Amino acid sequence: MKSYLPFLLLIVCFGCDLKVPIPTADLKAPFELKENYSASYEEGMAFYDKLDGRFTKCKVIEVGETDSGKPLSLAILSKNHDFTLNELVNSDKPIFFINNAIHPGEPCGVDATMLFYRDVLANDSLRQVLDHINIVAIPYYNISGALNRNSTTRANQNGPVEYGFRGNIKNLDLNRDFVKADSKNAKTFNQVFSKLQPEVFIDNHTTNGADYQYTMTLINTLPEKLPASLGGLLKDNMLPFLYSDMAARGWDMTPYVSTYGSIPDQGLVAFNDLPRYSNGYAALHHSLAFTGETHMLKPFKDRVWSNYELLHSMSTWMANHVAELTAAHDQALEATSTEETEVLHWQLDTTQFEDLTFKGYKAEYKPSEITGRQRLNYNRDSSFTKTIKYYNSYRPREDQPVAKPQAFYIPQAWTEVLERLRWNGVEVIELDKAVEVEGQYKYINNYETVNQPYESHYLHFNVTTRSEEATATFEVGDFKVPLGQGRDKYIMASLAPEAPDSYFAWNFFDGILMQKEYYSPYLFEDRAVELLDKHPDWKVELDSLIQNDPSFTENSRTALNWVYKKSDHYEKTHLRYPVFYGQKETIVPVNVFSEQEGEN
């Protein structure tokens, strides 16, 4: 960095707004210097260090650990030098947060962000965006994957000549890791992102799938999932701007090509961004969240420049809508903390669609040379522009919304859950007095589990529960998570066991799924007779089951199990979700008994 010292001094002496052009001839990015080339991790970080050394409005900071052993770095652009997390939070300026190389085989954003940063710093007209917003970028998120460079693992992709690998050093896909947080990267991201709560977020990717004419495609968080102020601003203002502005910049853009049938002609479906993905995770923290997906068959150069223009387009919209964005963000936080219910499950409404002008290629079928069966082919000599259906309306599932408790109570043993809540800025209160709480325990009724490990877990899905009213005691050192925080969306998405990306779904509570005590059938027969004599109503119910349900006669254990589970012998904690839905709390009086005794 020594050789740039004279420049630094010059800039400091004159202030940042030099009237003479800043010499940038040596600030060519590796992408510009070599054909079909994406910067390696070392080259990319060296480039940001160079920007940091040259421009006072740019700084690179380290914010925490990653699995690679190298720190997670942020590159920050700020006119007022808001270069710490606290300064960024305390600034009036909204934050534009850019994530790169979560999938290092899809590096368009890596190079686009380098060019974007350089040009914002060096170009007078572009620099004005920093009068209105701060910009924070992660140059490389999956660093271990970026270091694992190769030229083969993106089988169908059109460049660059070298790129990183999708999995990280633990072979995790970090874009499924935002709630379970198996990686140190996710822990650091949780901490940084929840602290900053950026107004706008983009994660840069490259997509495979169908062929069509567009270079850039876009996923946006479902507006329905956001509080109304933000959802409205996204749907009615920001999205229309982005699509028209990108067209004006020469990069006509389409929604992410997730097809309703097998080909785009049959319509597109808006992507349901669950919290496991960066997009859905960011939305839980009230970001207008996007995933940019360049199309893998387009030349790398075009993919990078379209991504570059998308970054400009988003920052331009933000700079022009600071007041609306800030107001909508504040209203959203207020709405989240006062709303008494939350939707955990969204489903596509197939009766609703918009007309979408789509520029595609004709899908054709021909015999496969390998199997002889029909295979799909997109004919690039036969392009079309036509109106297709865009299914982009989601509605709450029939059993939604669900009520929020006054507070969740979590026994202190569940440390992994408690630390993840804290990483996400959730207010977690350690009890300094024992409390008795009226509320509900939830019991797991049904759940399904994937057959193969999915991202290092046996993920549960289709989880259903039943509630039982209860009064529970929590001891000193246990924890309370009050609802009514701006973090309620994250709290409900992670702690409500039925939610698709809950901690329960990701196996943090699997201990409760296994029964610990059983009985000996030859002995329990006699005990069952005693119990049925004692409870004639059970006997009536069991007789009816024996008459009507063949499983009760086919297997003698079925009836015994039934009686066992009705009895006090059956453990109450089997299938009982240990996080209590508290509604009313009373402090347990201390030593009342011994004080009364003392008076005698």
Ligand SMILES: [Zn+2]
């Ligand atoms: Zn990707």
